[in-house]
Amino acid sequence: MIVAQALTKTFQDKKRGEILAVQDVSFTCQPGQIYGLLGANGAGKTTTLRMLATLFKPTRGTATVAGLSVTERPAEVRAQVGFLAASTALYARLTARETLAYFGRLNGLPPGEIAARTQRLADDLEMHEFLDRRVDKFSTGMKQKTSIARTLIHDPAVIIFDEPTLGLDVMAARTILRFVRDCRARGKTVIYSTHIMSEVEKLCDTIGIIHGGRLLAEGTLADLRARFGETDMEEIFIKAIGATGAA
Amino acid sequence: MNVHQIVTVYLKELRDALRDRRTLISMFVVPTLVIPLIILGFGLVTAKIVRKARAETPAVMVLGGKDSPQVQAALAAHPRFRVVPAREDFRTAISNKTLRAAVELPDDFDAALAESRATTVRLYTYDGEFKSGFATSELDRFFRDYRERTIQTRLAERGLPPALVKPFDITRQNVAPPEKVGGNLIGGIIPYLVILLCFTGAMYPAMDITAGEKERGTLETLLCSPVGRTEIVLGKFLVVLTSALSTVVFAGISALVTFPLGAWLFAPEVAPVRAAAAAAAARTPMPQIDPLGFLASLAMVVPIAVLFSAGLLALSLFAKSYKEAQSYVSPLIVVIILPALAAMLPGVELTFSLSLIPILNVSLVCKELVSGVFNWAHLVLIFGSSCVYAGIAILLAVRMFNRESVLFRT
Numbered sequence: 001m002i003v004a005q006a007l008t009k010t011f012q013d014k015k016r017g018e019i020l021a022v023q024d025v026s027f028t029c030q031p032g033q034i035y036g037l038l039g040a041n042g043a044g045k046t047t048t049l050r051m052l053a054t055l056f057k058p059t060r061g062t063a064t065v066a067g068l069s070v071t072e073r074p075a076e077v078r079a080q081v082g083f084l085a086a087s088t089a090l091y092a093r094l095t096a097r098e099t100l101a102y103f104g105r106l107n108g109l110p111p112g113e114i115a116a117r118t119q120r121l122a123d124d125l126e127m128h129e130f131l132d133r134r135v136d137k138f139s140t141g142m143k144q145k146t147s148i149a150r151t152l153i154h155d156p157a158v159i160i161f162d163e164p165t166l167g168l169d170v171m172a173a174r175t176i177l178r179f180v181r182d183c184r185a186r187g188k189t190v191i192y193s194t195h196i197m198s199e200v201e202k203l204c205d206t207i208g209i210i211h212g213g214r215l216l217a218e219g220t221l222a223d224l225r226a227r228f229g230e231t232d233m234e235e236i237f238i239k240a241i242g243a244t245g246a247a
Numbered sequence: 248m249n250v251h252q253i254v255t256v257y258l259k260e261l262r263d264a265l266r267d268r269r270t271l272i273s274m275f276v277v278p279t280l281v282i283p284l285i286i287l288g289f290g291l292v293t294a295k296i297v298r299k300a301r302a303e304t305p306a307v308m309v310l311g312g313k314d315s316p317q318v319q320a321a322l323a324a325h326p327r328f329r330v331v332p333a334r335e336d337f338r339t340a341i342s343n344k345t346l347r348a349a350v351e352l353p354d355d356f357d358a359a360l361a362e363s364r365a366t367t368v369r370l371y372t373y374d375g376e377f378k379s380g381f382a383t384s385e386l387d388r389f390f391r392d393y394r395e396r397t398i399q400t401r402l403a404e405r406g407l408p409p410a411l412v413k414p415f416d417i418t419r420q421n422v423a424p425p426e427k428v429g430g431n432l433i434g435g436i437i438p439y440l441v442i443l444l445c446f447t448g449a450m451y452p453a454m455d456i457t458a459g460e461k462e463r464g465t466l467e468t469l470l471c472s473p474v475g476r477t478e479i480v481l482g483k484f485l486v487v488l489t490s491a492l493s494t495v496v497f498a499g500i501s502a503l504v505t506f507p508l509g510a511w512l513f514a515p516e517v518a519p520v521r522a523a524a525a526a527a528a529a530r531t532p533m534p535q536i537d538p539l540g541f542l543a544s545l546a547m548v549v550p551i552a553v554l555f556s557a558g559l560l561a562l563s564l565f566a567k568s569y570k571e572a573q574s575y576v577s578p579l580i581v582v583i584i585l586p587a588l589a590a591m592l593p594g595v596e597l598t599f600s601l602s603l604i605p606i607l608n609v610s611l612v613c614k615e616l617v618s619g620v621f622n623w624a625h626l627v628l629i630f631g632s633s634c635v636y637a638g639i640a641i642l643l644a645v646r647m648f649n650r651e652s653v654l655f656r657t
Contacts, residue, residue: 011652012652050655053471055467055470055471055651055654055655056651056655057651075473075474075475076473078471078472078473079473081471083471085467087464087467088464088465088467088468088471089463089464089465089467089468090465090468091259091263091465092463093262093263093266093267094259094262094263098259098262102255102259103472105251105255106252106255106256106469106472106473106474107472107473108251108473150468
C-alpha cells in the first residue's frame with residue numbers, strides 16, 4: 001500500500017529562486033489497485049513519483065510504501081518498489097540476462113533465485129530468443145520486455161510507472177498496458193502516471209488529477225464523471241484545471 | 248557500508264567498461280604502445296639520422312689561405328670532410344644545407360705559423376643544425392690537432408720538453424652510477440608519461456559511468472534499486488581506479504620491456520652521438536634506470552590514481568552529458584601536464600613545500616626514484632599528503648552522489 005501525506009517538494013533555481021514543484025499531495029493506493037496520476041507535462045507527476053521511489057527527499061510531508069517511511073527507511077522502500085519510467089533505460093552493453101542478474105544481486109537475491117526468476121520472467125514475457133543478446137541490438141519491444149523483467153526481478157509489492165509509454169509505438173505501448181493489468185491481477189499496488197487520457201480511462205481504478213504541483217481532483221472514473229458532469233476524460237481534466245483557475 | 252553491493256556494482260561496471268572500445272583503448276592500447284613508440288620511435292629516428300650523418304662526408308669550404316699551401320693540402324687530404332671550391336655566397340649555402348660548414352683562413356697563415364706570429368681561423372656554422380654541427384666539430388678537431396702538432400714541432404726545434412706548455416693533464420671520472428645518469432637523462436619523462444597515462448586511463452570510464460549514464464538514463468535505473476548511493480559511488484570509483492592503475496601497470500610493463508629492447512637495438516649506433524652530447528652517458532648504450540626505483544615510482548602513482556579517479560568521477564557526475572563532461576575534463580589535462588612538466592626542468596629539486604604540491608611532488612620523487620635515490624622522509628611526506636588529497640577527493644565524490652541537484656541536473 002502507498003500512503004502519501006502532504007508531500008511537498010521545492011527546488012532551488014539560480015534564476016527563478018525557489019520553485020514549488022509539488023505541494024501538499026496526499027493520496028492512498030491499496031494493493032490490487034491502479035492509481036492513475038493524470039497531469040500535463042510539468043504538473044509534478046515525476047517529482048511525486050520520485051519522492052515515492054526515494055530518489056527525491058520530500059521538502060515537507062511524508063509517505064509510506066508497503067508500510068515503510070520513504071524518509072526514514074529509503075533503501076528498504078526501494079527494495080519493495082519496482083520503478084519503470086521512460087527515463088529508466090537499460091545498459092546497452094549488457095545482455096538481458098546480465099541485466100536481470102545485476103538487479104537481482106543489487107536486491108540481495110541469491111544466484112539460484114535469480115536464475116529461477118529470470119527463467120520465469122523469460123517464459124512470461126517471451127524473452128528466450130534474445131535473453132543472451134546485448135541490449136544495444138534490441139528492438140524497442142525487446143527493450144520494453146527487458147525493462148519490465150528488470151522491474152519485476154525482485155518481485156516488488158509496489159510498482160510505479162512514470163509515463164512508461166512515452167515515445168513507444170502502439171504495439172510496445174500495449175505490452176506495457178497488459179503488464180500493468182497483470183500487476184494489478186497479482187495483487188500489486190500500482191501507481192501509473194500519464195498525460196494520456198485514454199490510458200487512465202482504460203486502466204485506473206482511482207484517478208488523481210494533478211496540475212501546478214497540486215492534486216486538484218481524485219476519485220474513480222464514475223466519481224469524476226458525476227462530479228464534473230462530463231463523460232469524456234479530456235473534458236473532465238480541463239474542467240478540473242479550470243475549476244482551480246476560477247477558484 | 249554494504250561490501251556485497253559495492254562488489255556487485257564494481258563487477259558490473261568493470262564488465263561494462265571492458266566492452267567499451269574507448270575505455271579499452273585508453274586502458275590497454277595507449278599505455279602499451281605509447282612508451283615503445285616514443286622510445287623506439289625516437290631511437291629509430293635518431294639512429295637513422297646518426298647513420299646518415301656518419302655515412303655522409305660533409306662538404307666544407309675553405310675561404311682565403313691561397314698563400315698557405317701546407318694547411319690547404321692538409322685540409323684537402325682529410326678523410327672526414329670534403330673541401331669544395333670557395334664561393335662568395337657560402338653563408339647562404341650553409342643556410343640552405345648545401346654546405347655544412349666553412350673555415351676562413353687569414354692571409355699568410357702558413358707564414359704566421361712559421362714565424363710564430365699569433366693568428367686566428369674562423370669557423371662558420373649553423374647553430375642547432377645537427378649535420379652542420381657535425382662538420383664544424385670535425386673542422387674544429389682538425390685545427391686543434393694542427394695547432395698541437397705545431398706546438399710539438401716548435402718545442403722540438405728548441406729542444407724543450409712537451410710538459411713545458413702542458414704541465415698537467417685533466418681527466419674526468421664519473422662517480423654517478425649508470426642508473427643515476429639514466430635517471431637524470433630520462434627520469435623526468437617517465438613520471439610525466441605515467442601521470443599523463445594514469446589520468447587518461449581514468450578519464451574515459453569516469454565520464455562514461457557518470458555523465459554518460461545520466462545521459463543514457465541508466466543512472467536513474469540504478470538509483471531506483473536498493474543499493475545505497477555511497478555503495479554506488481565506491482563501486483564506480485573502484486572501476487575508474489582499476490582503469491587508471493591498469494594503464495600505469497601496462498605502461499610499466501611496456502617500459503620494462505622497451506628499455507632493454509632499445510638498448511639492444513640501438514647500442515652500436517646511438518652511443519657515439521650521445522658521447523658527443525654527454526660523455527658520461529656514452530659508456531651506457533641506453534640510459535639505465537633503477538628497476539626497484541622504477542617499481543617504487545609506480546607505487547607512488549597509486550594515491551595520484553585515487554585522486555584522479557575520485558576527482559574525475561565527482562566532476563563528470565556534475566555534467567549533464569558526456570559531451571559536457573568532456574568540456575570540463577579536457578582542460579584539466581593542461582593542469583596535470585604543467586606540474587608533471589615542471590619536474591622535467593633541470594635544477595628543480597624536492598623541498599618540503601614542493602613535497603606538498605600534488606602531482607609535482609610525485610613527478611619529482613619519481614625522478615629521484617628511477618635514479619636510485621630513496622629519500623624516505625620525502626617518500627613518506629609525499630605518499631601521506633597524496634593519500635590525504637585522494638581521501639578528500641573520494642569524500643567529495645560521495646557527497647556529489649548524495650546531492651539530488653547533481654544527480655538529476657537537467
